[in-house]
Structures are given as C-alpha cells and as structure tokens.
Amino acid sequence: MPKQPKPRQPAARRNPNGEGSIYQRSSDGRWVGQAYVLTTDGTRKRKFVYGATWDEAHTKLIDLKSRSQRGIPVPDRAWKLADYLPYWLAAYVTDLKPTTARGYESAVRLHLIPALGTKRLDGLQVQHVKAFMDEFRRKCLCCTAGLDASHRPDRRCCSVGRCCQRYPSARQIQYVHSVLRNALQHAMREELVSRNVAKLVRVPSPRYRVGKGLSVDQVRKLLAAAEGHRLYALYVVAATLGLRRGELLGLRWSDLDLDNGTAAIGQTVQRAGGKLHLQDTKTEDSESVLPLPDWTWLVLLDHQERQRRERERLADVWQEHGLVFPSEVGTPIEPRNLNRHFTALRQAAGCPDVRLHDLRHTVVSLLMELGVPPHVVQAIARHADVKITLKIYSHANLDAMRQALGKLDGRLS
Numbered sequence: 001m002p003k004q005p006k007p008r009q010p011a012a013r014r015n016p017n018g019e020g021s022i023y024q025r026s027s028d029g030r031w032v033g034q035a036y037v038l039t040t041d042g043t044r045k046r047k048f049v050y051g052a053t054w055d056e057a058h059t060k061l062i063d064l065k066s067r068s069q070r071g072i073p074v075p076d077r078a079w080k081l082a083d084y085l086p087y088w089l090a091a092y093v094t095d096l097k098p099t100t101a102r103g104y105e106s107a108v109r110l111h112l113i114p115a116l117g118t119k120r121l122d123g124l125q126v127q128h129v130k131a132f133m134d135e136f137r138r139k140c141l142c143c144t145a146g147l148d149a150s151h152r153p154d155r156r157c158c159s160v161g162r163c164c165q166r167y168p169s170a171r172q173i174q175y176v177h178s179v180l181r182n183a184l185q186h187a188m189r190e191e192l193v194s195r196n197v198a199k200l201v202r203v204p205s206p207r208y209r210v211g212k213g214l215s216v217d218q219v220r221k222l223l224a225a226a227e228g229h230r231l232y233a234l235y236v237v238a239a240t241l242g243l244r245r246g247e248l249l250g251l252r253w254s255d256l257d258l259d260n261g262t263a264a265i266g267q268t269v270q271r272a273g274g275k276l277h278l279q280d281t282k283t284e285d286s287e288s289v290l291p292l293p294d295w296t297w298l299v300l301l302d303h304q305e306r307q308r309r310e311r312e313r314l315a316d317v318w319q320e321h322g323l324v325f326p327s328e329v330g331t332p333i334e335p336r337n338l339n340r341h342f343t344a345l346r347q348a349a350g351c352p353d354v355r356l357h358d359l360r361h362t363v364v365s366l367l368m369e370l371g372v373p374p375h376v377v378q379a380i381a382r383h384a385d386v387k388i389t390l391k392i393y394s395h396a397n398l399d400a401m402r403q404a405l406g407k408l409d410g411r412l413s
Contacts (some may be wrong), residue, residue: 037067107284126200129201181196181198
C-alpha cells in the first residue's frame with residue numbers, strides 16, 4: 001500500500017509589523033511588551049512597557065500602540081522632573097518678566113525638585129501631586145528655604161530645635177501648584193505627557209483681603225506731613241490716581257502730557273535677582289491714559305521745576321533716567337527705600353497702621369462711595385475685570401450700610 005503523505009502543517013503566524021510582542025524576562029520574571037511606535041522626534045522607534053503579569057503588559061502595550069495609531073507620539077527620552085523642570089525654566093520662563101522668572105525658579109528649586117525630582121515625567125500620577133501638596137502644607141518655609149541659617153544665632157529657630165512653624169499661606173500653596181501646572185502644560189504641548197495631572201488636583205483658593213481705604217482725614221494728614229519733601233508730589237499722585245508703588249517709581253516725564261493734563265502708565269520698577277528692573281506694567285490693562293486732576297497737575301508742574309533746580313545743583317553726580325520720581329542722583333528709587341520713607345511719614349502723621357498701597361484702595365473706594373459707575377472705576381484702577389474692582393478693592397462702610405438698612409426699615413415698619 002502506497003505511503004500516504006503527511007498532512008502539511010500550517011506555517012507559524014507572524015505578528016504583522018507594528019503589532020509588537022510580549023515575552024517574559026528571565027532575569028526577574030517580569031513581562032515585557034515591545035512595539036515600534038511614533039516618537040516625538042518624528043521617527044518610529046522600539047519602545048517597551050512592563051508588567052508583573054502577561055495581562056498587565058498586554059494592556060499597556062495596547063495603550064501604547066493605540067496612542068501611536070491616533071498620532072500621539074511617545075516621548076523619545078525618559079525625562080525625570082529634576083531634568084525637565086530646569087529645561088522648562090531655560091526654554092520658556094526666561095522670556096517672562098524678571099520678577100515672574102525669579103518666582104518660578106524659586107518654586108522649582110526649593111519645593112518641586114526636592115519633592116518630585118525623582119519622578120518620571122510620563123509616570124507622574126495624580127496621587128503623587130496630591131501627596132506633595134498635602135506635605136507642602138505641613139512644611140515650615142523657614143526650614144525648607146534654609147532661611148534660618150542666615151539669621152543671627154539669637155534669632156534662629158528651626159536649626160536649634162524651636163521650629164517657628166511658618167507654614168505656607170493659601171496663596172503660596174496656590175502659587176507652587178500653578179508653577180507645576182504650567183510646567184506640565186508645556187510638557188503636553190511638547191507631547192511628552194498625554195495629560196496634565198496637576199490640573200486634577202484641587203488646592204484651596206486664597207481669601208483676598210478686602211481693600212479698606214483710608215479716611216479723607218488720614219489722607220490729608222499724610223499729605224500735610226509730606227509737604228515740602230522732594231517726594232511730596234509722589235504721594236499726591238498716589239492719593240489721586242491710585243498708582244501702584246512700582247508704577248509711581250517707573251513714571252517718566254515722557255509719560256506725562258502736562259499741556260493736555262494726562263498721564264500714560266506704561267512702566268514699573270521692580271527688584272528681582274538682586275538688581276532693579278525697569279519693565280512694562282503688570283498687564284495690558286494696566287497700560288492706559290489717565291486724566292490728571294487739576295490739583296495733581298499743579299503739583300506736578302511745581303515738582304518739575306523743583307527737579308530742574310535739583311538737577312542743576314547736582315550736575316556732577318546726576319544720572320538722567322527721565323523719571324518723575326528718581327532718587328537724589330537721578331537713578332530709580334529702591335522700592336524698599338520708599339517703604340522706609342513712608343514708614344517715617346505715617347508715624348509723623350499719626351497713622352501708624354496704614355500702608356502705601358492703602359492710598360490706592362482709598363482712590364477706588366472713594367470713587368465707589370461717590371457713585372461713580374463701576375466700569376469707570378475699573379478703567380481708572382486699570383483692573384483686568386470689573387469683578388476685581390467690586391470684590392477686592394471696594395468696601396462698604398458702616399454708615400453706608402446703616403443708611404441702606406434704614407431704607408428697608410422704613411418700608412417694613
């Protein structure tokens with residue numbers, strides 16, 4: 001009987017290109033999935049996923065391939081936050097204002113890298129961010145920032161076992177969280193991560209202090225105490241236009257049109273990184289033209305003549321910067337020096353508890369009390385939103401509330 005041929009065995013099936021494969025690693029028994037996928041440098045490279053079981057590795061591999069098929073590239077390198085955050089600062093934050101860049105750098109150096117630096121950028125999870133924020137709330141800033149080491153021995157606390165318990169405020173917690181959120185948002189734009197996990201973590205919103213301005217009598221006392229001083233005009237401008245401290249110090253003669261009685265606010269003085277910076281105002285809304293009240297206009301005319309005589313008298317040392325309120329040699333005034341002068345001024349005026357910024361609150365609050373429409377007050381204060389004008393800076397005094405409730409009482413009684 002002729003020998004029957006053996007049935008032909010079907011050829012072993014090969015995974016199509018791009019399907020990848022899964023195998024168990026002999027060294028530690030972990031399962032490894034691998035596939036060629038699109039990466040952020042525009043090429044296709046072999047990438048790996050790992051799992052304790054075949055099912056876990058398979059699930060991760062399917063997710064990896066699915067993202068690649070949808071056109072979402074995989075990072076071409078495994079960033080750790082300790083590497084990515086300095087890269088982000090160098091690439092993006094240096095274009096910001098010096099004070100903003102300085103704040104971002106401090107948050108990264110003092111808080112984010114020490115706590116999250118060892119985490120992989122693409123492996124950062126919501127629970128990691130939440131645990132970091134919870135821990136940050138309980139940290140003494142004096143210890144974290146190393147401030148105690150710079151204090152005199154009799155003022156040290158943390159280094160000698162007497163923690164001052166200077167915990168971060170709600171505003172500081174929100175700020176550090178926003179720095180991390182912004183960094184991860186840039187990582188998303190570079191397609192290094194698929195989602196911003198910091199956005200999924202809620203932090204407490206700070207309760208802003210309602211701006212309570214000074215009384216008219218207090219303002220008059222302050223201005224009377226400043227009369228005759230070379231900075232008298234600065235305080236008049238602050239009390240009538242509500243400029244911020246940096247805007248007062250950055251005001252230039254070229255910003256003033258004394259013929260038409262207007263002031264264009266476009267520059268501010270800030271200290272960052274150990275030196276003074278002349279920079280643009282806070283926001284585009286801060287840049288606007290304000291009319292000068294008659295009294296302010298006359299005071300500025302007198303101040304201009306006084307500065308001309310001062311410049312002639314100190315011609316050998318004067319450094320012209322075109323500022324309306326410079327130092328005694330023409331350079332920008334150090335903001336802290338202005339604070340020191342105002343401290344002495346308020347003591348002389350018998351108003352020890354007021355701040356220079358309260359003059360700004362006073363302008364806004366008085367305008368609101370005089371019945372000026374909120375959108376006009378917003379334009380004068382140069383706020384980005386009228387809600388800021390109504391919520392933070394204006395306040396109702398007891399007399400106004402008593403008068404309002406009296407009208408209600410008259411209707412009901």
